[in-house]
Amino acid sequence: MSSKVQVILVALSLTFIGLFIVWYKVSVLGIPFLPHEKSSVYKVGAEVSFEGKSKAVLVSMAIPEAQEGIQILSEDIASSGFGYAEAQTKNGKRAEWSKRRVIGSQILYYSLEVMIEPGERNPKPPIESMAQKSESLSDLPNTLINTAKTLLDDVRARSADTHSFTAQLIQEFNDKNPSQAAKILLTQGGKAKIDMLCRLLRYRHIRVRKIHGLYLVSERRNIALTPMLEVYDGKDWQLYDLNKGKVTRKKNFFIWKQGGDSLLDVTGAKKSNIRFSINERQVPVQYLLDKKELLDKAAILDFSLFSLPVSGQNAYMHILLVPFGALVVVLLRVLVGLRTSGTFMPILIALAFMETTLFAGLIMFIVIVGIGLVIRSYLSNLNLLLVARISAVMIVVILIMSFMSILSYKLGIKEVMTITFFPMIILAWTIERMSILWEEEGPKEVFIQGGGSLIVATFAYFVMSDPFVSHMAFNFPELLLVVLAGIILLGRYSGYRVSELIRFKSMVD
Amino acid sequence: MFANPFTLKKLGILGMNKRNIHYIAAQNDRKYYPLVDNKLKTKVIAENAGISVPKLLATIKRQSQLRKLTDILDPYKKFVIKPAQGSAGKGIIVIVRREGDLFFKPNGQSLKLRDIHRDISNILSGLYSLGGKTDVAMVEQLVEFDPIFERYSYEGVPDIRVIIYKGYPAMAMLRCSTKESDGKANLHQGAVGVGIGMASGKALFAVQHDAPVTKHPDTGYDFSELQIPHWKEMLSLSASCYEVTHLGYLGVDIVLDKNLGPLILELNARPGLAIQIANRVGSLKRFDKIDEQLDKLDIADRVKFAINHFGAN
Numbered sequence: 022m023s024s025k026v027q028v029i030l031v032a033l034s035l036t037f038i039g040l041f042i043v044w045y046k047v048s049v050l051g052i053p054f055l056p057h058e059k060s061s062v063y064k065v066g067a068e069v070s071f072e073g074k075s076k077a078v079l080v081s082m083a084i085p086e087a088q089e090g091i092q093i094l095s096e097d098i099a100s101s102g103f104g105y106a107e108a109q110t111k112n113g114k115r116a117e118w119s120k121r122r123v124i125g126s127q128i129l130y131y132s133l134e135v136m137i138e139p140g141e142r143n144p145k146p147p148i149e150s151m152a153q154k155s156e157s158l159s160d161l162p163n164t165l166i167n168t169a170k171t172l173l174d175d176v177r178a179r180s181a182d183t184h185s186f187t188a189q190l191i192q193e194f195n196d197k198n199p200s201q202a203a204k205i206l207l208t209q210g211g212k213a214k215i216d217m218l219c220r221l222l223r224y225r226h227i228r229v230r231k232i233h234g235l236y237l238v239s240e241r242r243n244i245a246l247t248p249m250l251e252v253y254d255g256k257d258w259q260l261y262d263l264n265k266g267k268v269t270r271k272k273n274f275f276i277w278k279q280g281g282d283s284l285l286d287v288t289g290a291k292k293s294n295i296r297f298s299i300n301e302r303q304v305p306v307q308y309l310l311d312k313k314e315l316l317d318k319a320a321i322l323d324f325s326l327f328s329l330p331v332s333g334q335n336a337y338m339h340i341l342l343v344p345f346g347a348l349v350v351v352l353l354r355v356l357v358g359l360r361t362s363g364t365f366m367p368i369l370i371a372l373a374f375m376e377t378t379l380f381a382g383l384i385m386f387i388v389i390v391g392i393g394l395v396i397r398s399y400l401s402n403l404n405l406l407l408v409a410r411i412s413a414v415m416i417v418v419i420l421i422m423s424f425m426s427i428l429s430y431k432l433g434i435k436e437v438m439t440i441t442f443f444p445m446i447i448l449a450w451t452i453e454r455m456s457i458l459w460e461e462e463g464p465k466e467v468f469i470q471g472g473g474s475l476i477v478a479t480f481a482y483f484v485m486s487d488p489f490v491s492h493m494a495f496n497f498p499e500l501l502l503v504v505l506a507g508i509i510l511l512g513r514y515s516g517y518r519v520s521e522l523i524r525f526k527s528m529v530d
Numbered sequence: 531m532f533a534n535p536f537t538l539k540k541l542g543i544l545g546m547n548k549r550n551i552h553y554i555a556a557q558n559d560r561k562y563y564p565l566v567d568n569k570l571k572t573k574v575i576a577e578n579a580g581i582s583v584p585k586l587l588a589t590i591k592r593q594s595q596l597r598k599l600t601d602i603l604d605p606y607k608k609f610v611i612k613p614a615q616g617s618a619g620k621g622i623i624v625i626v627r628r629e630g631d632l633f634f635k636p637n638g639q640s641l642k643l644r645d646i647h648r649d650i651s652n653i654l655s656g657l658y659s660l661g662g663k664t665d666v667a668m669v670e671q672l673v674e675f676d677p678i679f680e681r682y683s684y685e686g687v688p689d690i691r692v693i694i695y696k697g698y699p700a701m702a703m704l705r706c707s708t709k710e711s712d713g714k715a716n717l718h719q720g721a722v723g724v725g726i727g728m729a730s731g732k733a734l735f736a737v738q739h740d741a742p743v744t745k746h747p748d749t750g751y752d753f754s755e756l757q758i759p760h761w762k763e764m765l766s767l768s769a770s771c772y773e774v775t776h777l778g779y780l781g782v783d784i785v786l787d788k789n790l791g792p793l794i795l796e797l798n799a800r801p802g803l804a805i806q807i808a809n810r811v812g813s814l815k816r817f818d819k820i821d822e823q824l825d826k827l828d829i830a831d832r833v834k835f836a837i838n839h840f841g842a843n
Contacts, residue, residue, distance in 0.1 A: 342673060355547060406655060437808040460619070464711075513550040517539075522532040524740050525543050528807060 027511050032506040041503030046497065062094065063237045064300045064334065065275060069285060071293035073123030078289040080118040080129060081108075083233075083278035091237075091275050092136045099130040112280035123290060137237065139274055165206065172202035173225060175228060182529035183227055183254040187261055191218060191250070201263060211253055215248050215263055228253035230279055232260065238336055239301040246284065246297065265460070300335050303492070337371060339439040339496040344504045345479040346371050351511050358520030359473040362454050367474050369444045371481035376442035379482055383475065385425070387441050388449075390471070392421050393452035401456065415449035542812030544803060549779075553817075557696070557778025565775050566797040570614040570668055572775075576794055579774045582767060584787075585671040593654055595811060596647055603646075607671070608672040613624050613653040613665045621658035623649055624672065673793060676786040678759060682706045684726075684748040686713030690726070690764060690784040690792075693801055695811070697772035698823075699719045699765045699836040700727040700816040703808040704733070704758065705759070709748045717804045724753050729841025731761025737807045764792045765833045771797060775830075785790035816840055 069080060087093060090393075098105055103118040118129055170274050177192060180186040192487070193203050194214055206217055215231060222229040233246035238381070250261040259272065277297075278284055287293035346368035353359045361367055374382035396417050400410055429437035451474075459467045484490055493500055538545075544553070565571050569646055576583045588602050595602070603609070611623040623646065625633045632640040650667045652658070659665040677689045686707030693701045703723045707713045710720030717723050722743060727735035733756035736743045745752050758764065768782035771794065781801025784792050806813055819839055827835065 100575055358546065406657070462716075466718075513551065515545070515551045517543075517545040518533045518547065519532070521545050522538070524534060525538055525807065526531070526533045527737075528541060528543060528810060528812075529537050 024189060025513065028509060032510045033241070035502045035506035035509070039499045039506070042499040043497050044362040061237075061293075062136050063275075064132055064134050065235060065237070066130060066298045066300075068296050068298070069118075069129040069131070069287075069293065070126065070296075071287050072126045073122050073290050076289040077121050078119065078123040078127075078287065078394055079288040080288075080290075080293075082116045082295070083112075083282060083284050084116045085133065085275065085277050086114050088276050090138055090272055092138050094134040094136055097130075098462075101106065102481050103129065108297075110282065112282045113278060115282075116187065126292075128291075134305075135237070140393050146269070160247045168205050169221060169224070170201045172200070172206070173221060174489075175200075175202075177225075183252065184259060184388050185223065186225075187227070187250070187252045187254075190221065191261055191263065194218065211514075215250065218250060218263075222252065230258075232276055233278045233284060234276040235299060237275050237301070238299060240347060241297075242297045242335060243296045243298065247274075249274070251279070251367055261282060264446065298335065337500075338491065339375075341498055341501070342485040342491060343368060343372070344501050344508075345484050345490055345494065348504050348508060349481040349484050350477055351508050353477050355514055356513050356518060358518030359477055360386070360470050361474040361477050362451055362470040363474070366447055366451055367477035368481055370446045370474070370478040371485055373443045373480040374478065375486050377439040381439070381478065383479075385437065385443065386475070387449055388425065389418060389421050389440075390452055390455065391444070393418055394456055397452050397456040398459075399460070401460070411449055413454055414452050416446060418445045418448045418452070534594045536814075542816075542818070543806055544813040544816035544817075546803065548814075549803060551778040553695075554800055555729060558780075559776065562776045563799055566777065566780075566799045568614050569612065569616075569796065570666055572588050572794075572797050574666070575774045576771070579770065581770055581774065582790065583793065584673050586668060586783075587671060590654065590669070591668040592648055593651060599647055599650070600643060602669065603643075607670070610670045610672050611613065611650060611653070612668055612670060613658045614668055615659040615663065615665050616653075617658075621649070621653050626672065657704040660816045673785050673787045673795075674789060676759070676788040679704075679706070679721065679786070679824050681749055681751040682722075682746050682753065682756060684708050684713070684746070686711070686715060686721075687785065689795060690758065690786075691786065691805060692768035693805060694768055694772055694780045694782055695813075695817050696778050697769055697827075697829075698820045698832045699728065699769050700820065700840065701805050701809055701811070701813060702728065702765075704756070706746060708738070708746070718800065722753075723804055723808035724756065724804070725811075726758055726761075727841065728765075729837045731758040731764075732756065735808060735810050737804065740804060741806055742807075758786075760786065760792050761835065762837075763802075765828050765836065767792050767794060769829045769832050769836075775799075812822055 051318050067082065070081060071078070072082070080103075084285075085093065098116070102120050103120045106119075108115045108117055109185060116131055121170075172193065176189045178184060179336045180189045192205065193200060194217075196203070206221075207214060212409050219229050219231060230250045230251040232249040235241075235244070235246060250263060251258050252261060253259075285293060285295045347365065350361070350367055352366065356360065370382075370386060377385060393414060397410075397414055400413055405413065422443070422445065425437055426440055455471060458470060535698060565575060568723075572587060573583050573586050577586070586605055590596065590599075590602070608626050609627055610625070613621045616622070623641075625641075626636050626647075627634050631642060633643070633646060633740060636639050653665055653667040655840050656664045673687075675687050680828055682688060682704070683706045688703060688704055688706045690704050692699050704723050705715040705717060706722045706724065708720055709723055712719065715721050717737075720739060722736050722738045726732070726738045727734055733753045736753045738747065744754070765782050768784060771782050772778075777797075777799055779799075779801070781798035782794060783796040783798065785795045787793050803813075816839075820835075823835060
């Protein structure tokens with residue numbers, strides 16, 4: 022079988038398999054082909070990591086309970102080799118992992134899919150365990166108690182009800198120049214701001230709870246929980262943002278844990294740590310309702326990217342777009358004949374553009390490469406060996422990047438801070454290649470290849486940042502087989518390039 | 531602005547994609563690439579096969595050999611030092627005469643032994659080779675260029691590129707350096723390519739930057755009077771490279787020494803496409819005709835075949 026026939030057969034079968042899976046998911050499983058009629062689903066993940074000491078390990082983590090305004094759609098636990106159980110304590114639910122002997126570093130995943138319910142958030146009815154121990158502040162020295170009393174009286178004088186009292190008190194601690202009393206309480210009270218506030222409020226017999234939660238936003242990784250105070254004002258529980266001192270009624274605040282129990286207890290291991298990630302996905306309302314049913318029905322979805330932990334999903338969102346960038350590169354090089362400096366450099370630049378925005382990215386790229394070329398031309402006088410020279414250029418790139426960040430931050434141009442998304446090693450190689458090109462072929466060729474790279478990067482950026490493309494890539498990753506087939510076919514294209522139609526024009530005349 | 535692709539196809543013009551898939555990948559076995567990419571290997575196999583090349587005087591492979599540099603260079607009044615894996619003429623030192631301790635370059639600049647020592651050391655450490663691989667320095671006999679081309683060249687030396695397809699000379703051009711190309715014979719840097727008639731050795735057309743020209747842009751001489759001497763010898767010299775390289779699609783670069791005649795300077799496994807514009811003929815027309823020829827012919831008959839079939843244009 023000739024290689025040409027093989028290429029066509031391989032491409033056809035890849036396309037067929039890819040399109041068949043898409044068809045199956047669309048028509049049988051009901052996943053929408055087009056991104057419309059959507060509502061946001063947030064995957065909130067907690068990643069617990071620790072290092073075993075060859076001992077039995079017990080991990081206990083507070084987990085969220087049903088709450089009004091936000092619906093928990095599904096729960097997912099990934100913890101190979103660990104026993105898992107859920108426990109109900111009086112302060113809420115806890116997830117408990119256990120294992121007899123744990124060696125080396127371990128990661129446990131716990132994630133939830135949640136959806137913000139449409140409509141207003143209804144006030145919460147008071148919960149039963151309203152009784153709280155009275156606070157006497159008796160462990161503090163007398164002088165400190167007196168300071169607290171004075172402060173509280175002062176705040177009380179300035180407020181009208183529980184609500185304004187709480188807001189004023191938080192304000193007192195957040196003020197740029199906190200009052201003498203607040204300062205002393207914070208420094209000598211020996212506890213964090215949130216705990217001190219709780220104690221002071223309880224001292225005045227105000228019912229208060231500590232709350233930890235997360236704002237549901239489109240994408241976050243490696244974040245910690247945001248602490249909040251929940252205060253009962255006689256009718257409702259009100260949430261107070263600890264840093265703003267105001268009642269927040271943000272519908273997108275997802276409460277992870279209430280009450281004073283610790284978030285994470287790990288016994289028998291060291292270096293325990295917990296990090297959270299959030300990731301938003303647009304899914305159709307219909308799909309949401311059926312998801313549970315769907316998962317039972319189709320094993321195929323169990324192997325989809327949605328079954329990965331959230332932090333992994335976020336990474337894949339970008340990785341899955343790279344093949345589309347590669348398709349753009351192949352198209353523009355093989356069919357159009359644009360010359361680029363480095364084969365896949367434009368894709369990496371396009372990925373950086375997605376973070377920096379196109380215009381700012383283009384300017385930053387040109388500035389870095391421009392300055393880099395000037396410095397590299399001096400380095401070439403020093404006759405350095407290749408590895409040393411590239412390393413030197415890379416250090417120069419890093420210096421330029423940090424200098425640009427600092428300078429622009431001082432000037433108030435925030436966009437430049439995203440400069441760190443540029444892949445510096447690729448930039449160093451680009452500078453090296455362009456500089457050699459300049460010496461060997463002259464500046465014209467540098468502009469042709471540099472310009473070609475930027476044009477390809479811009480096209481790749483437009484394709485990769487297109488919401489439809491990213492919807493397809495993430496929801497139907499099997500389409501990559503179709504992209505693969507397309508690239509294989511293009512790899513056998515032996516016709517003329519657009520640039521050659523211009524180049525050989527004189528032969529036709 | 532754009533040529534009709536179907537017209538180009540009818541003219542048999544070879545495009546980059548087709549060249550890469552159907553000619554370079556299909557005809558040139560990768561394992562033979564080092565034979566042409568490394569000038570030292572090329573020279574050794576060419577000399578063994580009796581193909582004329584500039585004589586290899588010495589090779590310097592290790593830094594330790596540099597201690598004996600005086601002894602190595604002692605017998606030679608003029609020579610060229612070049613990196614075996616260099617490209618685009620980088621790292622080449624040309625010495626035309628010596629006076630006492632001094633070595634003189636063609637432009638009259640003098641070098642001390644110490645300078646040459648440093649330059650060779652750079653070659654050995656890979657400064658000019660692709661990817662910075664350690665390299666070998668070759669000391670070569672200086673080619674004394676035939677003055678016949680002086681009028682058609684600015685500062686540099688013209689060479690003759692012959693495309694050898696399956697051992698048959700398919701197309702040829704003279705590459706003349708210009709002021710713009712900085713004395714280099716590379717067409718994309720602005721050198722002029724002059725198509726050469728396969729039967730006559732006479733100039734056909736000239737192009738610079740893929741556009742037709744009639745005169746050399748710097749010297750002003752008309753290319754139409756150009757006639758390459760030793761033309762048949764050049765054809766058989768280049769055709770003979772097929773046997774030693776096993777490369778089906780090969781570019782052979784020839785220079786003309788005023789005493790020794792044509793010498794092979796370099797071989798290229800990925801020759802470019804501009805030669806078609808200089809000849810105003812598509813490569814495919816000629817390659818297809820060669821493909822039709824199934825008998826195994828020797829060098830002389832292959833040259834005869836080329837002259838008979840490609841001589842008319």
